[in-house]
Amino acid sequence: MKVIFGLSILLAGIVILGLGLSIGRKAEDAATDNKDQKLLTATFAGGCFWCVEADFEKVNGVVEAISGYTGGHKENPTYEEVSSGKTGHVEAVQVVYDPSKVSYELLLDHFWKHIDPTDAGGQFVDRGEQYRSIIFYNDESQRIAAEDSKRSLENSGSLNKPVATEILPVTKFYRAEEYHQQYSKKNPLRYRYYRYLSGRDQFIAKTWGKDMEIAKSQRDMDQSDATPATYSKPDDESIRKKLNDMQYKVTRKNGTEPPFNNEYWNNKAEGIYVDVVSGEPLFSSTDKYDSGTGWPSFKRPLEPGNVVEKTDKSLFTTRTEVRSKYGDSHLGHVFDDGPPPAGLRFCMNSAALRFIPKADLEKEGYGQYMSLFKDEHKDTQASR
Numbered sequence: 001m002k003v004i005f006g007l008s009i010l011l012a013g014i015v016i017l018g019l020g021l022s023i024g025r026k027a028e029d030a031a032t033d034n035k036d037q038k039l040l041t042a043t044f045a046g047g048c049f050w051c052v053e054a055d056f057e058k059v060n061g062v063v064e065a066i067s068g069y070t071g072g073h074k075e076n077p078t079y080e081e082v083s084s085g086k087t088g089h090v091e092a093v094q095v096v097y098d099p100s101k102v103s104y105e106l107l108l109d110h111f112w113k114h115i116d117p118t119d120a121g122g123q124f125v126d127r128g129e130q131y132r133s134i135i136f137y138n139d140e141s142q143r144i145a146a147e148d149s150k151r152s153l154e155n156s157g158s159l160n161k162p163v164a165t166e167i168l169p170v171t172k173f174y175r176a177e178e179y180h181q182q183y184s185k186k187n188p189l190r191y192r193y194y195r196y197l198s199g200r201d202q203f204i205a206k207t208w209g210k211d212m213e214i215a216k217s218q219r220d221m222d223q224s225d226a227t228p229a230t231y232s233k234p235d236d237e238s239i240r241k242k243l244n245d246m247q248y249k250v251t252r253k254n255g256t257e258p259p260f261n262n263e264y265w266n267n268k269a270e271g272i273y274v275d276v277v278s279g280e281p282l283f284s285s286t287d288k289y290d291s292g293t294g295w296p297s298f299k300r301p302l303e304p305g306n307v308v309e310k311t312d313k314s315l316f317t318t319r320t321e322v323r324s325k326y327g328d329s330h331l332g333h334v335f336d337d338g339p340p341p342a343g344l345r346f347c348m349n350s351a352a353l354r355f356i357p358k359a360d361l362e363k364e365g366y367g368q369y370m371s372l373f374k375d376e377h378k379d380t381q382a383s384r
Contacts, residue, residue: 039063040099042107043070043136043170045092046115047123050191051200052093054184055114061102066094067176070136071168079177085128092136094173104142108149111135113208117153120164124198125341136170143167158207189371196304197342231280231326239277250351251277251329259294262350270373271357272302272366278327280306282353283346286372291345298346299338309334322346
């Protein structure tokens, strides 16, 4: 009897333990389900999904931003197929967010302030219906919020043209190829090049103001990724000892060196150009071109955050002066007669620059720029 009684107690214990584990698992599953239920999704198309994804990732309360394709007729489209414009899809971003931290209305406001809502033919440098801006709503509440938000924007007077952004019901979303996900973090240099040339940030700054909080945090993050703030301007006595007469005249006295008779106007070697005073990286040989002016000319800066533009009204005309951020060196001027797509010509003085050949980048402390001279980076195009 004792044996039977003991076995009965053991079996009862096993049953109770099993029930306890089962109840525990169900409780955990319920907790997980509740946690998942707290997260919502929103889908936005605003041109290049590299940029839209990167912009939404910076919003507090956004858990994930996923680049992909939606709105078309072909199943499982590829990037090449979508970019051809033949599948009906647009590049889009699916935003997973915590509504207890950020509202859908705030996401809408963030979206408006990072696109050109008036452009019906694409976004910035990317042209075609596959790059047009659309808000895809998941339910009636999102549709109403989106339409109210669009109406408020139209009535705000912030834009000089009608809002062209569409509001459509969400369709099946296809996640883009993995190399497109978090592209701004995987390929920061190429991403910054593309974004600068696209004109997106220039439009944001002009339309919404350079002090817009989120846009400012975007610029600060991009600059800190590759340009640590370790550069500074030495005292004037140290600068005089370091520079020759022409370098001092150009950088400290806003002088101009003679054309065709300076160190780098015809330099074709691979490498980067840094401020002769502070050492901060400014331009790359990958963006240098022959402007025919006799001064080194570049299509864009290597690090836009290290270049400061100021209005120059000397010589009885108005020009845009270019100075370095940390060294406060006069570098030259920027003009709007450059090559496409940006149409800019950064006309610099060789005397304000120091050239670092590709072979010396590592030992000089600029190893992060070696990737510029790999095959895939030699011809970075804004059209992607």
